[in-house]
Amino acid sequence: MQKGEYWVVRMFLKDHTCNIDGFHACLRQAKSWTVGELLAPKLQVHGHSLKPKDIMVEMQMDHGLHLLYTKAWKAKDHVEASVFGPPEESFKLLPAYCHRLKEVNPETITAMKTNVANQFEYLFIAHAASLHGFRTVIRPVISIDGTHLTGKFSGIMFVAICLDANNQVFPLAYGFGDVEDEMSWTWFLNELKSSIGSPKDCMIISDRHLGIKAAMEKVYHNVPHGYCVFHMAQNIKNDYKRKYMSLLFKQAWKAYRKPDFKEMMLEMMKVNRVAFEDLMNVGPERYAKKPFPDFYGDCYKTTSWLEAYSGNIFLVGHPSEWNIPQDVQSKVVHPPPFHARAGRPKKKRFKSVGEHGNGKTRNCTICKKSSHNRQNCKNPQPCQAPQPCPSVTPATSAILKRPRRPYKCRKCGEEGHNS
Template structure:
């Protein structure tokens, strides 16, 4: 019997090639003669005599071993039980990259002592190979789902830790690792600016050459902002994963209320230094003019750095954040109706009518809102033009869009 090797085995040693080839054929025959079962992976590739599509022999071989409930020795030329009669031997042909099986005994005499549900070959790497297709189009299965999949498909019980480790390996196969993403970030910047003409990017490293900040704005966003309302909503959202971090976003809106991204920046945390870097780079894209209005929550670093880089632009508070903060801090929600009417009022006399009702309901809330400044949250007193954008909901919508992928926001090279 002569069999072709695959291109994926080209870098493997000659000894490994022989072991993988002969073991695959042997276990294929074993399943046919003894159990009549064959795994989906084997059945899919069985019709191809050259097996050119089978890129990972060891993974498929191990899957078959798990299904058949027998253990494989490291050399794959005999059963794990030294007293068993199962045996296979193959030699590589000198004239070509093929192997010839010269001897094969296809009957196990080792009994059922190896037929256990806890299989030693069901390692995290093997399970990761098996469940890898489940991560191609989304989040993928949970650790509990992985345990059920392996139990149902392979009849093997694995621990919670092995399920979690398998999922991490499978996700790294599909999406790459965060470490690799940070390593190729400079190359990603180059390609982004080459393919997207007019884009602006900036990468900042610390004294030890480690990642600190990354700013990016596509050329289409920069050109498109000219036609947007001159209102920017700024906010940050936490990134999840091994290295955490915060994603800062600047988002605008067109005349039909469509959300339009302007810039993003990955930083370590929301602090003065991070926002200074963000607004410094944003200033190259969005000039500081009296026509510009920037809406955000009341993070102290935002207010501090805006006065430094956008001294002419007007800064407004998100009315939603301000109202919810007052409700939570003073444990009172009865004032919210008058509060939202006051924020939307065009005339100052109408504003003061509602504000007096807030003072009657809760004087502490009224003092809190007055200390913030009417010009920060009320339409009647705001000196600029907010274009009916009273909240930072447009940037919150972008954050919500990223909710399911914030865990793996890193670069993957193809």
């Protein structure tokens, strides 16, 4: 436009008529918060968050936008904050949430611990329906474990589960903490003991985590502590690099009679004495089968199975519907300290013990068998007969010997001399 000229909008059509296929991929794309607003209705319907790769595929199919992984991750954070609220605000609702949970589900037990700066440290929740099922019909064998959280503030989730009459997982209690160590497990087991006590013939099973072992000696020192044989078998397989070692251990802990158990352990001693001594130092009472005086128990009956799930767990509803007392509202809970991980995030995480690999079995290049390589192969390598040297004839000599290119003079271009 020249100086002094102007233009005026006479009519505005809000419907877009541009074809999105005509845009080039190098042009400016939608902002991450715009992508989050497009995904917010779907998140409200499904109730669970989307993965960044799913967001990339969905935006490509629905809107023809090619998003980078970083922008898809930021869009995921925006849509979660808009639907569920920011993580910092969720910590402030914890006192009101625990009060509301016990209000709609009487006899539910909750406990929370903060530091001197009112920052979140631990949380324990045991629903009344789970406590009722455990106290009445569930077998008193408790499995405890922890798993890492992948949110903004990371942390650990502690779980305590049992098995019902159909050998299905029955949740007993769960909690949250900052790290998995002796202090956190001691606090969680103390709250668990205050909720269920020490039932008769109770037993707790876990992996060989040092924090769990130390906490068990402090809290449940009179309760038998067993180790998960699945984790032990995987540790034996990884420590001694022999698959048949874990198979021998599996046959040992599955034995119902003492002679069968001793036979498998002696066989393991012949194969690898170090592994045998390690298992004996752990103690056979921690992984072998226990003798039982009765042929059956009431916890295995169908009526017990139905009674275990007779309780109800009611939802707390939206926070706008809560009627929280003033003393609960006055409690302040801040989020835990944020610790940024050092270095660049890894593209692939380290697999835990027991996770399957790529499914490929590496064999020895000499005997073509597994469980070892060519450096420690005990099978002798067969000697190969020396190959006879091929005879050289004048015809083959002419073929194998390449003719030499004659030199030419640089000045006159003739052969026989140089410049």
